[in-house]
Amino acid sequence: xxxxxxxxxxxxxxxxxxxxxxxxxxxxxxxxxxxxxxxxxxxxxxxxxxxxxxxxxxxxxxxxxxxxxxxxxxxxxxxxxxxxxxxxxxxxx
Amino acid sequence: xxxxxxxxxxxxxxxxxxxxxxxxxxxxxxxxxxxxxxxxxxxxxxxxxxxxxxxxxxxxxxxxxxxxxxxxxxxxxxxxxxxxxxxxxxxxxxxxxxxxxxxxx
Amino acid sequence: xxxxxxxxxxxxxxxxxxxxxxxxxxxxxxxxxxxxxxxxxxxxxxxxxxxxxxxxxxxxxxxxxxxxxxxxxxxxxxxxxxxxxxxxxxxxxxx
Amino acid sequence: xxxxxxxxxxxxxxxxxxxxxxxxxxxxxxxxxxxxxxxxxxxxxxxxxxxxxxxxxxxxxxxxxxxxxxxxxxxxxxxxxxxxxxxxxxxxxxxxxxxxxxxxxxxxxxxxxxxxxxxxxxxxxxxxxxxxxxxxxxxxxxxxxxxxxxxxxxxxxxxxxxxxxxxxxxxxxxxxxxxxxxxxxxxxxxxxxxxxxxxxxxxxxxxxxxxxxxxxxxxxxxxxxxxxxxxxxxxxxxxxxxxxxxxxxxxxxxxxxxxxxxxxxxxxxxxxxxxxxxxxxxxxxxxxxxxxxxxxxxxxxxxxxx
Numbered sequence: 038x039x040x041x042x043x044x045x046x047x048x049x050x051x052x053x054x055x056x057x058x059x060x061x062x063x064x065x066x067x068x069x070x071x072x073x074x075x076x077x078x079x080x081x082x083x084x085x086x087x088x089x090x091x092x093x094x095x096x097x098x099x100x101x102x103x104x105x106x107x108x109x110x111x112x113x114x115x116x117x118x119x120x121x122x123x124x125x126x127x128x129x130x
Numbered sequence: 131x132x133x134x135x136x137x138x139x140x141x142x143x144x145x146x147x148x149x150x151x152x153x154x155x156x157x158x159x160x161x162x163x164x165x166x167x168x169x170x171x172x173x174x175x176x177x178x179x180x181x182x183x184x185x186x187x188x189x190x191x192x193x194x195x196x197x198x199x200x201x202x203x204x205x206x207x208x209x210x211x212x213x214x215x216x217x218x219x220x221x222x223x224x225x226x227x228x229x230x231x232x233x234x235x
Numbered sequence: 236x237x238x239x240x241x242x243x244x245x246x247x248x249x250x251x252x253x254x255x256x257x258x259x260x261x262x263x264x265x266x267x268x269x270x271x272x273x274x275x276x277x278x279x280x281x282x283x284x285x286x287x288x289x290x291x292x293x294x295x296x297x298x299x300x301x302x303x304x305x306x307x308x309x310x311x312x313x314x315x316x317x318x319x320x321x322x323x324x325x326x327x328x329x330x
Numbered sequence: 331x332x333x334x335x336x337x338x339x340x341x342x343x344x345x346x347x348x349x350x351x352x353x354x355x356x357x358x359x360x361x362x363x364x365x366x367x368x369x370x371x372x373x374x375x376x377x378x379x380x381x382x383x384x385x386x387x388x389x390x391x392x393x394x395x396x397x398x399x400x401x402x403x404x405x406x407x408x409x410x411x412x413x414x415x416x417x418x419x420x421x422x423x424x425x426x427x428x429x430x431x432x433x434x435x436x437x438x439x440x441x442x443x444x445x446x447x448x449x450x451x452x453x454x455x456x457x458x459x460x461x462x463x464x465x466x467x468x469x470x471x472x473x474x475x476x477x478x479x480x481x482x483x484x485x486x487x488x489x490x491x492x493x494x495x496x497x498x499x500x501x502x503x504x505x506x507x508x509x510x511x512x513x514x515x516x517x518x519x520x521x522x523x524x525x526x527x528x529x530x531x532x533x534x535x536x537x538x539x540x541x542x543x544x545x546x547x548x549x550x551x552x553x554x555x556x557x558x559x560x561x562x563x564x565x566x567x568x569x570x571x572x573x574x575x576x577x578x579x580x581x582x583x584x585x586x587x588x589x590x591x592x593x594x595x596x597x598x599x600x601x602x603x604x605x606x607x608x609x610x611x612x613x614x615x616x617x618x619x620x621x622x623x624x625x626x627x628x629x630x631x632x633x634x635x636x
Contacts, residue, residue, distance in 0.1 A: 095540030110397035138436035146429035151353035
């Protein structure tokens with residue numbers, strides 16, 4: 038079972054690697070942030086898998102923490118892109 | 131021991147990369163980020179060396195010091211960012227002026 | 236034994252969605268179709284991986300945490316998809 | 331080579347690729363976005379190194395606070411020009427030397443060593459915490475942690491000191507404009523209660539399992555920041571007495587227990603009989619102070635008149 042879990046985690050790492058290309062290349066800022074978002078989800082999946090491999094207290098808590106904060110970069114991003122950094126991302130253009 | 135080698139060497143490479151980024155960029159924000167790479171490389175090196183116990187556990191003392199280090203380096207990053215942003219507000223430039231007084235660029 | 240088969244099956248399905256989502260994210264031509272591909276990986280890929288791990292969980296507490304992980308990830312994905320989709324619209328087309 | 335080693339090697343290659351992209355990428359914004367990814371990969375690395383406490387700290391700061399701080403700064407300071415690192419052969423050589431020297435040190439040190447583990451294990455029963463990392467942070471090396479709390483406060487004072495005179499004492503940051511019933515507003519009301527519970531939970535389990543004041547405090551800081559960005563709450567004015575008491579409470583309680591330690595023989599010496607409740611009390615108050623300090627560090631200097 039451990040072997041399968043490692044193999045699965047390796048596959049997700051490979052998808053993370055591919056997404057990193059989008060973060061680096063863009064072309065738009067939205068693409069870069071979406072890439073970071075996708076990698077964040079991949080990271081949560083890797084941690085969920087590792088929680089079975091390590092059977093160590095806290096790994097699941099860590100996955101929970103990262104899922105909780107998953108939207109932060111994107112929220113900070115849409116906020117920062119308004120004129121003064123405090124605008125309404127759903128109203129102003 | 132394999133993990134000590136893999137992560138320790140990665141940490142060493144990160145420190146060097148961060149150093150190079152720090153001296154080769156003029157943009158303050160990029161220098162701040164590069165400095166963070168040095169810090170995290172050091173933490174990784176330290177953490178890799180903490181994992182040498184024969185029974186495979188990690189030494190808690192370096193772990194505690196690394197946690198302290200992570201939080202302090204975040205505080206330092208926030209302070210540096212605030213100073214850089216203030217400088218940018220005042221001068222309109224994202225980098226420090228040249229030291230050479232004849233060069234008015 | 237049965238639990239292992241279920242786990243392998245579910246995680247494999249999850250991996251499929253991750254690969255498909257990433258492929259779409261790289262190959263699709265514009266921001267909004269890429270966003271569409273990404274949300275598949277977010278919601279379904281992680282969901283199946285979580286369910287696969289639930290089959291191996293050793294306590295009800297872990298199951299609860301795992302399901303909470305998925306719920307939070309779903310909420311985050313839904314929120315960011317909305318916000319980024321709106322941000323990526325050309326200025327004239329924003330509602 | 332086992333599958334576990336393969337995982338570690340691929341993970342380290344990704345970390346190095348991300349770092350190289352952060353340094354070498356042309357676009358400032360892309361470089362910062364990649365730095366967020368880099369933090370996530372490091373979090374996984376800490377789990378692999380068996381340091382879940384560190385992973386929690388790195389994850390909370392990397393995913394929750396760094397993104398908001400650096401993306402905001404990048405948006406303000408990006409002139410759209412893009413920067414390539416200048417090519418400096420001398421510096422390159424020097425850095426290669428640094429990497430080589432450190433690498434050599436790692437290779438020569440990579441042999442079994444118990445370090446301080448036996449010492450910690452021996453003293454753990456009287457430390458008042460079953461999690462050895464928490465025992466080190468709050469008891470064995472309490473000095474470090476107290477100084478760290480002080481450093482955080484000093485950094486915050488430094489950020490506040492950058493405010494122009496007319497806005498000194500006012501609220502930090504700008505007034506956030508958000509549609510109350512919009513997606514962001516709803517999210518900003520939904521998530522913080524859950525995050526607050528998760529943060530307190532992390533402090534609570536910190537004495538026996540991975541977690542603690544820094545990890546829990548950072549989570550609370552992050553959700554408070556979200557509530558502010560979503561316009562649900564406003565940051566308090568920096569001249570507010572209650573805010574200052576909140577910021578001071580953690581270090582002050584920690585210092586007070588340290589002085590009380592004289593009763594047991596020395597500064598910061600916990601009487602084993604009271605160590606557990608003392609540590610828990612210090613951690614809970616410290617977590618709240620850390621949460622407030624970190625969040626205000628991210629929001630930045632006061633910008634609005636009082």
